Amino acid sequence: MTTQQLRPIVSVFPIKGKVKTIKQVPLPSVFSAPIRPDVVRFVHTNMAKNNRQAHAVSTTAGEQTSATSWGTGRAVARIPRVKGSGTGRSGQAAFGNMCRGGRMYAPKKVWRKWHRKINTNQKRYAVCSAIAATAVTPLVMSRGHRVNKLPELPLVVSDQLQSLTKTRQAVKFLKFIGAYRDVEKVIRTKKTRVGQGKYRNRRHVLRKGPMVVYARNLGIKKAFRNIPGVETASVYTLNLLKLAPGSQMGRFIIWTESAFKLLEDIYGSWEKPSKFKSGFYLPRPVMVNTDVERIIKSDQVQTVLRNRRPRSRKYGKKIQRADPYEDMSVMVKLNPYYKTKLQKQKELEEKNKKERKEIVDKSRKEYEDWLYFSEEEEEEEEEEEEEGSDEDREIEVLSDEN
């Protein structure tokens, strides 16, 4: 919203001849007003209540009896009952909303609040939104208008349109400009109203066709009056109920050139107030740049963000591992020294084994030597037994053992 705003250009088309641009006009600021369906819905629902006529139930309905309750003890409900006798009506229940011929619950009164006050600024906001929406092709299409064959949206035509007087001319123009398809839709879908409105002077239901907005009525009103679905409106008095029928934005509007230009004066802009609505500036959007994705991805934002915290996938999943006392690879991963330790233990064991073996062998050898020796000595003894005493020999043998 700079002070010097570049406004886009819209083509102005003639009303007959060839469909080509005869002039170009800048797009009024209204068409850049924020499109707020919530505001439009609120204003529309309340505005639509304003053309209601009061209705109520008769004040005396159901009360025109002198019924009294019979009280208890008569084996009947305690509801007031019609007095008297000699007629079917006597003894019947009366007055209650549950009774046949009784008064309704909470009888409707004419002093019900039929109309709604809406803040002027809200009303204007809604109208600005609705006008802005008429330039958005997807919105117009989604509202149901047949706008495929139009040369441009918003559709602006020369002021000569305002001077048309004959319906034939008007239809010819609509066909020329490509808007007649919308009218055809209206004609095709004219139906008898569903419900009781059909015998309350609201027999037929029509779709909404194009709306023709003019600056000066030089016959245009009467020219378009009889074409089904087509409505005309003065640009000075644009009605939200017509711009967004059913609070659905995106009415198909055909602007005349002067009407189109007047929009800038009627609704003003963000810098200049409206000339016709005192103190009114166009509503400001909450966000200037609504492309949130773009904002987030922009350099200005991304460079200031902290780094994304890394998901600790290391410890994220449930880790399974084998028992290190059964699986050597797991053991070695946890204790790289383990294999060496086992080796060393093994070596130590073998060393001990060897030493033990040596000691055992040594003592065994000694024992065997002694045994061998003693065998020899015994033989010698046996030989010498005949000769001498054994006592000395035995002592000798003992000393050897030691």
Place this chain on the structure above:
Amino acid sequence: MSKQVPETIKKQKKRSFNSKEVKQEKNEKRMKLLKEIQEKAYKRAEKYEKEYLDQEQKLKELKQKALKEGSFYREPEPKLAFIIRIRGIVGVPPKPRKILQLLRLRRIYSGVFIRLNKSSLRMLHFIDPYVTWGYPDVETVRALIYKRGHARVNHQRKIIDSNEMIYDKLQKYDIVCMEDLVHEIYTVGKNFKHANSFLWAFKLKPPVGGFSTVKKSFVNKGEHGNREQYINTLVKKMI
């Protein structure tokens, strides 16, 4: 027709700390670190093996020396105990219940290491009927930590599957590998508290061969209370 890459994606890639180059760099750093950790682990394991053997040897020598002199060698009082909760959670009075909670013995057959000092001995006194405890030796400590050791990581219980896990949490206490952890626990070092709280309470299995009677104390041919060195055989049955 070449693939058109949107401007925003190009910028994102350049900016992203997840880009290929950054990832590669990180990976290399990590690999280097892992290698360092494993080397340290090797050296320290070697050192500790020697230390444990020396300790044993020293103890033997002192005992022999004392015997020779005709006196006794009084061994230093144990610094480390392993407690196993052997009673369930039903019908526990408030004081023992609170103490069991404080010691992280919240379920039956859960086990924790605890350093023994006057305060903790007092605590153990209160919970004697609900636990059995004793003085674990190196092999028991090792078996517990290797086989049933789970770390408390991000408020989660994760099995210790690599030294990296230990390094990440306990590097500032100079504990980088399993053997470091075992050593810190067994010798009740300066950072015993941190090493112990790194470990989730051990969840053991009911003992193979069963208990005699948990209602009686160990001294009275039951199971609860202090069973000194016989905790080692029990842990073997429960691990």
